[in-house]
Amino acid sequence: MFYKGFSPYEISMLKVAVNGYGTIGRRVARAVSLQDDMQVVGVIKARPDYIARMLTDRFRLYAPDQERLKVFEQNGLHVEGDLSNLLDEAEVVIDCTPEGQGEKNRPVYLKSGVRAVFQGGEESSIADASFNAYANYDQSSGKSMVRVVSCNTTGLARTLSPLRDSLGLKRVNATLVRRATDQNDSSKGPINAIEPSLGFPSHHAPDLRTVLGDIDVESVAIKVPTTLMHVHSVEALLEKPASREDILSEWSGFRRILEISGKDGRKSTAQVMDMAREMGRDRSDLYEIAVWKESVHVNGNTLRYIQAIHQESDVVPENVDALRSMFEVADRETSINRTDSKLEIGRK
Amino acid sequence: MFYKGFSPYEISMLKVAVNGYGTIGRRVARAVSLQDDMQVVGVIKARPDYIARMLTDRFRLYAPDQERLKVFEQNGLHVEGDLSNLLDEAEVVIDCTPEGQGEKNRPVYLKSGVRAVFQGGEESSIADASFNAYANYDQSSGKSMVRVVSCNTTGLARTLSPLRDSLGLKRVNATLVRRATDQNDSSKGPINAIEPSLGFPSHHAPDLRTVLGDIDVESVAIKVPTTLMHVHSVEALLEKPASREDILSEWSGFRRILEISGKDGRKSTAQVMDMAREMGRDRSDLYEIAVWKESVHVNGNTLRYIQAIHQESDVVPENVDALRSMFEVADRETSINRTDSKLEIGRK
Numbered sequence: 001m002f003y004k005g006f007s008p009y010e011i012s013m014l015k016v017a018v019n020g021y022g023t024i025g026r027r028v029a030r031a032v033s034l035q036d037d038m039q040v041v042g043v044i045k046a047r048p049d050y051i052a053r054m055l056t057d058r059f060r061l062y063a064p065d066q067e068r069l070k071v072f073e074q075n076g077l078h079v080e081g082d083l084s085n086l087l088d089e090a091e092v093v094i095d096c097t098p099e100g101q102g103e104k105n106r107p108v109y110l111k112s113g114v115r116a117v118f119q120g121g122e123e124s125s126i127a128d129a130s131f132n133a134y135a136n137y138d139q140s141s142g143k144s145m146v147r148v149v150s151c152n153t154t155g156l157a158r159t160l161s162p163l164r165d166s167l168g169l170k171r172v173n174a175t176l177v178r179r180a181t182d183q184n185d186s187s188k189g190p191i192n193a194i195e196p197s198l199g200f201p202s203h204h205a206p207d208l209r210t211v212l213g214d215i216d217v218e219s220v221a222i223k224v225p226t227t228l229m230h231v232h233s234v235e236a237l238l239e240k241p242a243s244r245e246d247i248l249s250e251w252s253g254f255r256r257i258l259e260i261s262g263k264d265g266r267k268s269t270a271q272v273m274d275m276a277r278e279m280g281r282d283r284s285d286l287y288e289i290a291v292w293k294e295s296v297h298v299n300g301n302t303l304r305y306i307q308a309i310h311q312e313s314d315v316v317p318e319n320v321d322a323l324r325s326m327f328e329v330a331d332r333e334t335s336i337n338r339t340d341s342k343l344e345i346g347r348k
Numbered sequence: 349m350f351y352k353g354f355s356p357y358e359i360s361m362l363k364v365a366v367n368g369y370g371t372i373g374r375r376v377a378r379a380v381s382l383q384d385d386m387q388v389v390g391v392i393k394a395r396p397d398y399i400a401r402m403l404t405d406r407f408r409l410y411a412p413d414q415e416r417l418k419v420f421e422q423n424g425l426h427v428e429g430d431l432s433n434l435l436d437e438a439e440v441v442i443d444c445t446p447e448g449q450g451e452k453n454r455p456v457y458l459k460s461g462v463r464a465v466f467q468g469g470e471e472s473s474i475a476d477a478s479f480n481a482y483a484n485y486d487q488s489s490g491k492s493m494v495r496v497v498s499c500n501t502t503g504l505a506r507t508l509s510p511l512r513d514s515l516g517l518k519r520v521n522a523t524l525v526r527r528a529t530d531q532n533d534s535s536k537g538p539i540n541a542i543e544p545s546l547g548f549p550s551h552h553a554p555d556l557r558t559v560l561g562d563i564d565v566e567s568v569a570i571k572v573p574t575t576l577m578h579v580h581s582v583e584a585l586l587e588k589p590a591s592r593e594d595i596l597s598e599w600s601g602f603r604r605i606l607e608i609s610g611k612d613g614r615k616s617t618a619q620v621m622d623m624a625r626e627m628g629r630d631r632s633d634l635y636e637i638a639v640w641k642e643s644v645h646v647n648g649n650t651l652r653y654i655q656a657i658h659q660e661s662d663v664v665p666e667n668v669d670a671l672r673s674m675f676e677v678a679d680r681e682t683s684i685n686r687t688d689s690k691l692e693i694g695r696k
Contacts (some may be wrong), residue, residue: 006443026626047613048612049612049613049624050608050612050613050614050619050623050626051613051622053612053625054623054626054627096528127629173389175537183618184618184619184621184622184625185618185620186615186616186617186618186619227618260398264396264398264401265396265397265398265399265401266396266397266398267534268534269534270531270532270533270534270575271398271532271534273531273532274399274531274532275402276396277631277632278399278402278403278631279402280630280631282628283625283626283628283632284625284631284632
């Protein structure tokens with residue numbers, strides 16, 4: 001594999017298929033297409049809706065199967081082929097289908113000899129490794145099946161792994177205040193209730209261990225009537241004592257963690273998402289985890305902080321990095337730098 | 349005044365100040381800066397918040413007065429001067445300050461000899477003419493003080509004026525289902541109630557007459573707990589009979605009216621705003637008025653339809669056109685074409 005750049009040799013681009021073009025799929029497809037070392041050979045969409053009509057300017061459209069291919073054509077949309085045709089073109093598929101569908105797709109990918117990246121809605125057992133670029137980039141190295149952990153787990157892994165590496169993590173306790181549904185969904189609730197997740201711990205605690213390693217983690221999740229972002233209240237017991245300034249300074253070395261302040265008006269997720277619109281980001285996304293500076297408190301070895309997670313987009317750079325780790329074409333730092341540069345992460 | 353284009357002469361750009369950089373101001377500033385025949389000489393912001401910090405990459409920042417200039421400087425923000433300094437640089441100011449503040453600013457503009465565009469939150473008496481590009485472009489021609497009507501009135505004027513011109517309007521009756529507040533606001537409600545406007549008619553009916561002329565209009569407004577868009581249910585009594593197809597065909601000649609359908613998934617404002625994100629629009633805005641095709645019904649001379657209005661952005665192209673009408677530098681069609689081209693309106 002050669003990289004575009006100063007090399008005089010022919011450029012070889014990793015051929016990526018994106019299966020599913022919903023909230024995550026369409027963002028991941030764009031992020032992959034922006035990279036110098038990978039290209040989107042096609043995307044699969046299940047329904048001929050407005051999103052399908054708008055994607056054909058950007059990507060080659062495929063249907064999941066012959067039956068749905070016909071539905072697209074009946075709706076006047078040109079389709080290149082079905083999933084098996086797309087897999088023939090691809091070296092790797094990023095599965096962004098609805099929760100649980102990835103498990104059904106896995107044998108199809110295996111049979112076609114195409115590697116696969118799954119999303120956090122799938123069980124961790126679907127893949128050879130779960131992935132977060134900051135927490136465990138190298139564990140996916142050379143793997144055929146990798147799972148990028150969910151938006152919430154990504155948010156926790158981002159801010160906790162630098163602390164694990166510099167100060168040591170004894171214990172984590174997180175309360176996740178979750179958005180009800182995504183911004184483009186008008187079919188789900190709650191619209192006027194607060195709904196706790198009644199299993200304990202919530203699935204985020206074991207999920208976090210898949211990328212952060214064997215640490216003591218507890219989590220609870222509570223759903224609220226908003227669509228913008230999740231918010232986490234995190235308590236972490238550090239192995240080494242540290243000051244508040246040490247923590248902020250540690251995080252400042254990581255572009256995917258964004259320090260924000262209520263003092264300049266960013267008091268809620270409404271203003272944090274507005275900031276993303278001001279940044280001019282595609283789809284008004286915020287790839288970074290936003291940590292409120294004022295919420296960072298240290299008492300002895302105990303750290304507390306509050307962070308906001310844009311559930312639609314924080315896993316997007318992770319999917320790009322997962323590909324480079326699997327195909328062993330870049331080390332952690334190189335991959336993160338490339339991804340961040342193309343997505344303009346770290347540009348405030 | 350010369351226009352950039354094929355002319356070999358020196359380019360003279362209209363010098364525009366933007367007073368107020370909130371929901372409307374920041375969008376108008378960008379839209380003006382994209383045009384070939386006008387430039388933003390500076391913007392006024394009242395508070396040193398995150399939006400102020402992010403605007404200095406794009407525009408020269410001014411403070412409303414010396415006192416607030418000092419507050420900016422104490423917060424480490426470089427300010428070019430105050431309002432009077434900015435007015436020295438400008439030929440026209442677009443006032444995007446909060447409702448009612450425009451009235452206080454008017455004498456300042458008059459004294460400085462700078463023309464002014466106000467927004468729909470001000471009384472119509474503030475200006476020599478109220479403006480909507482489709483409805484009454486020429487009425488602002490040569491005027492010093494012009495008011496662009498509000499987002500809701502703009503929405504009604506957009507879809508009704510083509511019908512007024514082609515079929516004649518006898519009577520209009522509109523129910524406006526209004527969003528509670530803008531997306532970046534977390535301080536206002538209602539958050540769990542439906543709040544009717546108890547004055548009858550709501551202010552939209554008289555406001556619509558300022559741009560549509562002396563027609564019989566009634567309106568009621570009802571606030572609901574959402575931030576995305578307004579939705580209007582409109583009934584219009586036409587002078588000439590027309591078919592549903594006639595109406596849709598008439599509207600199809602106007603780029604700022606966008607026909608949408610629930611059949612391809614655009615069933616609510618959630619998906620309409622999602623479509624705007626897919627369009628790649630700046631700040632995920634939708635300048636067009638979206639009319640649901642299925643909602644268009646004709647019974648004799650009575651037309652009914654339902655439309656969605658993106659309150660944050662539909663007046664943006666109107667502000668640009670208002671400038672060209674006031675300074676008599678382009679006729680209606682030329683101005684609308686230029687504005688739409690730069691804002692990519694009509695590109696689906």
